[in-house]
Amino acid sequence: MPDLADVADLEARLGRPLTPDEQARAAALLADASALVRDFTRQDFTRVVGDTLVLRPVGVLLRLPQRPVTAVTSVAAVGPAGATIGALSGWVWDGRDKIDLSCVSPAGSWPLNWTGSLPDTYQVVYDHGTDPVPPGVVAAVCAIVLRTLLSPSMVAGMVAERIGAYNYQVQQSAGAAGASVAMTPADEKALARYGPRRFGTIGVEAG
Structure with missing residues (x-):
């Protein structure tokens, strides 16, 4: 860095x-x-593109730790074994540092036999920092x-x-x-x- x-x-x-x-x-x-x-x-502080991290939400909100956030590329559910279950759609980035998961829905790769509540962790790919x-x-x-x-x-x-x-x-x-x-x-x-x-x-x- x-x-x-x-x-x-x-x-x-x-x-x-x-x-x-x-x-x-x-x-x-x-x-x-x-x-x-x-x-x-x-x-x-310095610009990072495509940073990947796994976060556990509070309620339906994820807060991205690095600021300023310049783009959010994807949000994926993470299963119990630690592997990503699939990309999600319906999430909303507030343009600053929060992602709202209240409207997330599977994008086709969520297992059909998933019977639990919303996943406990999410993988986020985002850009942040300034130049x-x-x-x-x-x-x-x-x-x-x-x-x-x-x-x-x-x-x-x-x-x-x-x-x-x-x-x-x-x-x-x-x-x-x-x-x-x-x-x-x-x-x-x-x-x-x-x-x-x-x-x-x-x-x-x-x-």
Whole structure:
């Protein structure tokens, strides 16, 4: 999955090109920061076509976890053994992130001997994400990376060091970055709007 920001985004915020030493670390730090942001928000952000997952509804509603949803290709019932029973028709996508199953009907492949109630899980194929990545997400990733990239020491918590002829002085700060990226409460606050919405649909597996 592509990073959520790139070197050009970092340089635009720095107002200068990265130094050779900074360039050597930038790719890994961008990948790490992108992973942190995706883990925190549970969103991919970048565009994905044909994503397949299995969901268990609440009532007659399925909520698709990745946003924004740009298309829903198909909905299929999943049988007790985990195999899809058949494509369904009659479902309605609300144009945002919910699928209404109240009017679903078999599309010809539902077994004739099916005697139970509606299936417990459904396989959905859908497209989601944006191109480009939302500016707020790019800004957060760059802030996380630059805090580490510009840290004066590779030791977490160290913000300055001085070596004189006869002395060595270290100044510590709990908020200073080290060699690894980390999110701060300010980062989390900025990204909170992109996090998962409260809803009862359960993701059973990802395809």
